[in-house]
Every structure is written in C-alpha cells, then in structure tokens.
Amino acid sequence: MIMTGTDHHIxxxxxxxxxTTQTGQNFVKGSKFTTAPQRGQPGYEGYLNERVVTLPExxxxxxxxxxxxxxxxxxxxxxxxxxxxxxxxxxALLPACxxxxxxxxxxxxxxxxxxxxxxxxxxxxxxxxxxxxxxPKDWYSSNGYGDRMLEYMKEWKESHDEKPFFxxxxxxxxxxxxxxxxxxxxxxxxLYDDGPEVLRQKRLANLVKLGxxxxxxxxxxxxxxxxxxxxxxxxxxxxxxxxAMEAYAGMVECLDHNVGRVVNHLKExxxxxxxxxxxxxxxxxxxxxxxxxxxxxxxxxxxxxxxYDNSYENIGTYNSFVWYGPRWAQAxxxxxxxxxxxxxxxxVRVPCITRYPDLRNGQICDTFATVMDICPTILELADIKHPxxxxxxxxxxxxxxxxxxxxxxxxxxxxHARDFVxxxxxxxxGAIRKANWKAVFIPKPKGPEKWQLYxxxxxxxxxxxxxxxxxxKLEELLKHWEQYVVECGVVPLQPDLxxxxxxxxxxxxxxxxxxxxxxxxxxxxxxEKFMREPKKFRPAAP
Numbered sequence: 001m002i003m004t005g006t007d008h009h010i011x012x013x014x015x016x017x018x019x020t021t022q023t024g025q026n027f028v029k030g031s032k033f034t035t036a037p038q039r040g041q042p043g044y045e046g047y048l049n050e051r052v053v054t055l056p057e058x059x060x061x062x063x064x065x066x067x068x069x070x071x072x073x074x075x076x077x078x079x080x081x082x083x084x085x086x087x088x089x090x091x092a093l094l095p096a097c098x099x100x101x102x103x104x105x106x107x108x109x110x111x112x113x114x115x116x117x118x119x120x121x122x123x124x125x126x127x128x129x130x131x132x133x134x135x136p137k138d139w140y141s142s143n144g145y146g147d148r149m150l151e152y153m154k155e156w157k158e159s160h161d162e163k164p165f166f167x168x169x170x171x172x173x174x175x176x177x178x179x180x181x182x183x184x185x186x187x188x189x190x191l192y193d194d195g196p197e198v199l200r201q202k203r204l205a206n207l208v209k210l211g212x213x214x215x216x217x218x219x220x221x222x223x224x225x226x227x228x229x230x231x232x233x234x235x236x237x238x239x240x241x242x243x244a245m246e247a248y249a250g251m252v253e254c255l256d257h258n259v260g261r262v263v264n265h266l267k268e269x270x271x272x273x274x275x276x277x278x279x280x281x282x283x284x285x286x287x288x289x290x291x292x293x294x295x296x297x298x299x300x301x302x303x304x305x306x307x308y309d310n311s312y313e314n315i316g317t318y319n320s321f322v323w324y325g326p327r328w329a330q331a332x333x334x335x336x337x338x339x340x341x342x343x344x345x346x347x348v349r350v351p352c353i354t355r356y357p358d359l360r361n362g363q364i365c366d367t368f369a370t371v372m373d374i375c376p377t378i379l380e381l382a383d384i385k386h387p388x389x390x391x392x393x394x395x396x397x398x399x400x401x402x403x404x405x406x407x408x409x410x411x412x413x414x415x416h417a418r419d420f421v422x423x424x425x426x427x428x429x430g431a432i433r434k435a436n437w438k439a440v441f442i443p444k445p446k447g448p449e450k451w452q453l454y455x456x457x458x459x460x461x462x463x464x465x466x467x468x469x470x471x472x473k474l475e476e477l478l479k480h481w482e483q484y485v486v487e488c489g490v491v492p493l494q495p496d497l498x499x500x501x502x503x504x505x506x507x508x509x510x511x512x513x514x515x516x517x518x519x520x521x522x523x524x525x526x527x528e529k530f531m532r533e534p535k536k537f538r539p540a541a542p
Contacts, residue, residue, distance in 0.1 A: 145171060
C-alpha cells in the first residue's frame, strides 16, 4: 500500500503468503475455515503484481534517484525484487523476518526446524539484482540497513548528479526475534519490573498529559486469556518476560539511532530542509503468544529449547529467540483494542511523523488518513502524475488513496471528505469505517464472531458495541463493506465477510504457493531448483 497507493488485496498481498500457503497459520485449532480459497487467486500472489506500478518506478522514470535499505517482503525472486520494481540501489531483506544477526544453528542449515520457523529465521537478502551470498560478520539488521543507506546517499552526493532522490528505509526491527546490541539494551535493566499493566497505566496517563487522548477516554480491557496473568506467573517467568521487553526497547532505540544517523547526514550535506521526511509504524504492536498456539507450541518450544539459549542473561543476543506476547503489546496499543493482525484500532491505528518546512510541524493531529495516501502525497510533492490506466504497455489500477498535501500545508481541514469510507480485511478479520462510525468483525476467540459497531468519536477503545442500538447505521456500513469486498477483490474467509467460496481441489495442496522455497537444504546454493510457478486462477464469474 505504501508502494502503490492502493489496497493490498489489489496489489497482490491480500494475505500473508506464509499464511495462505499452509493450513493452520491463520485460524484456531479445529476451525472449519482455512486460507485455501485464497490460494492462486488474483490479489493473493504474495508479491507486487502486474496490476500496479510502484512509487519508485514512477519516480525513477521521472528523474529521481531511488534507493532503499531494509525489509521488502513483497516478493522473493529477482523479478519481484526492489531492483526490478524501481529502486536503482537496494539492499533488501526478502522474507517477512529473520534472525537480526543473520545467525542460524547448524541444525537449521540442514533443514531441521519446525514449519513455523522455516520462513522466519533465514536472513535472505538481495543487493540490487543479485542475492547476497554472505552478510558481514558484524551484521545487525538495523545498523546494517543504516550503514547501507548512508553509503547510497554518499554515492548520490559524490556523483554530483543533479537528480533529486527518493529513499526508503524500512527496518525489520522490532519484529521478533527480539534481539539488539547490549549497548542499547542494558540501560533498560529493571525498567519494566513492575509488569505490563503498570506500564500500560503509565503510558495512558502520559497520553493524557501530552494531550493525545481525552482524560475521560476509556481504554479497552486487555484481552490475553491464552497466557497467564502477571500475578499468576512465577518470579522466574516474570524476570524472563521483563527481559524480553528490555530487548524490545533496545531494538527500538537502535532503530531510532540509525534514523538519527540518516537525518544528521542530510543536515551535514545541506539537504535536510530540502527533504520531506515521513516516519511511521506499519501496524500495531505484535501480540502473538506462540507458546500458547496448539498447532505451533510443541515443536517450536522444543526446537528453541534445544538449539537456542533463552536464559535470562542471554535474551536479546544473537542465539536467543523470544517475543513479548499480548500483555506487553496492549501496553503499547492502549487505549485501543487488540494489536497487530486485527482490524481493531490497536491493529490499524499507528503513529506517523512528518517533517518538511512550510508544512504542519510541531503539531499533534488525529485527522484520518491511510497508508494508501502516502504515494499520492509524494507524487504531488514531486509534481508527477500517476500513469494509470497504463504503464509500459500493460493495464494498471489507479490509486485509491488521496494526497495529504493540501491538509499538510494547512489549506484543508482534513485529508478525506467527512463521509469518507475505508475498509480493512486481513486473516478473516474485517472492518469498515465511515466518518467516525466503524463496524468490526473479529472471529473467536478474540472477538464474538459477529459484526460490532462503534462510534470512535466517543469510544476510541471500541468498548461499547452499538450494533443493537443502531441497526440502521450498521446496515449502512455493511453495504459499504460489500462494495469494498467487490472493488478490492477480497476473498472472504468466513461467510459473515461476504460470499464464501469453498476451496477447489486444485487449491488443496499445502506448501506449494510460494515462488521460492529458500528455506530448504541446498536452496541458497542452487536457487533455480527451488523456484516454481504456482498456479494462478481467474476470478470467478459474478
């Protein structure tokens, strides 16, 4: 959505391909629903498809020097790489995540790991048009991406090229495994010893103090039945939990340090006030508790216990592998409901910071905008038109987002019209918003598995369900939902989300829907042997 200005179901990332390809990643154990109906469908390719043109492609074609360093997760093969989609210089982590130090135990290199980990540990990178054979020995992801971005910027400056530049710096931190250099972690020792609920209350109080929420705002209760409460945990369990949170804090600080290095470099070369800067999070905090997932926990925890060192003193280092779970996550997303992968506010509402002279600066605003608005905003700043309906001989879609520039410059009170409608769907969870009204569908066990209705102007925590009190409003929103499903090509995973399609026989095979099985023994050496062309299906006739 950042790269294209359109909905992810249109661009090829309708669901995480790692979840689409294999049953059991998306639903609770025993569910009759699977992701199989999405396999091979348009919009679920697992990479940026041919229906979209990317922001760097447009900027490159219009005289910009384009560069990126960091996480891609938009395709695994060379023809899906950042280099192929518009970046002239790029160092890219291709999968969703990896060990931040690029480390693996020898047993994993021989293919000995549970299925959940196979796509989560290998630091598969490409630089420009080729795969990286080996990362530097002192590699740590955030520092490595910061280093390479600075190299690219220095190349651009030293070339005396008059081209303006576009730079994209998407860190893989603070995605698990929670790891960071000791110099960024150790000074957090003891800071979180009172536990996640105390931290949550401190942060809520600070939000009020900063004027970011109203004093009377009700925070959604913590939803974390799958893990023990703080008081029920043993002293050792609490120590380990706090240590994971300390590692997380260190990751964020290291990320911030590298953002600062880039900003300082722009200042040193006289380009800071000539550069539009945007910093944002891609989703709400990660709250998964993998140790509690029936289909994952046994093999995963056995593997981590055997090949990793998650002792207290070692958490955060190269050979540890931990996450921090739903209670710490909801200390981060409060007062909002839930966290990453949910269409509640805790999953989709994130902070965004911009800096550019003559635009809104030093203000805290809550005007509604979406990730889809970034691409049109940058294009308007550059005075470049989007090429739809065609690009290089193929048909492409228009952008669904709108430029934020008139709002950023103070000419308009809001980015979108007051009655603007926006939809979200991911993993069988849905939401549709019009003005301050929002309908939400969250399956069990985190939700009631029915549509709920909230007035966000009075209830930002999504606590008071008004579905029964305002049936006409809910009906109105659900009509917009139906339109969103059709316009964006959503393949519903539950009947409540739209016309449910049972998977065909051709969609039933497991683990054959990713283009490159890079995790298998030998796949990093003989790449072509482990690449495939998954089946693609045309959309069903209406």
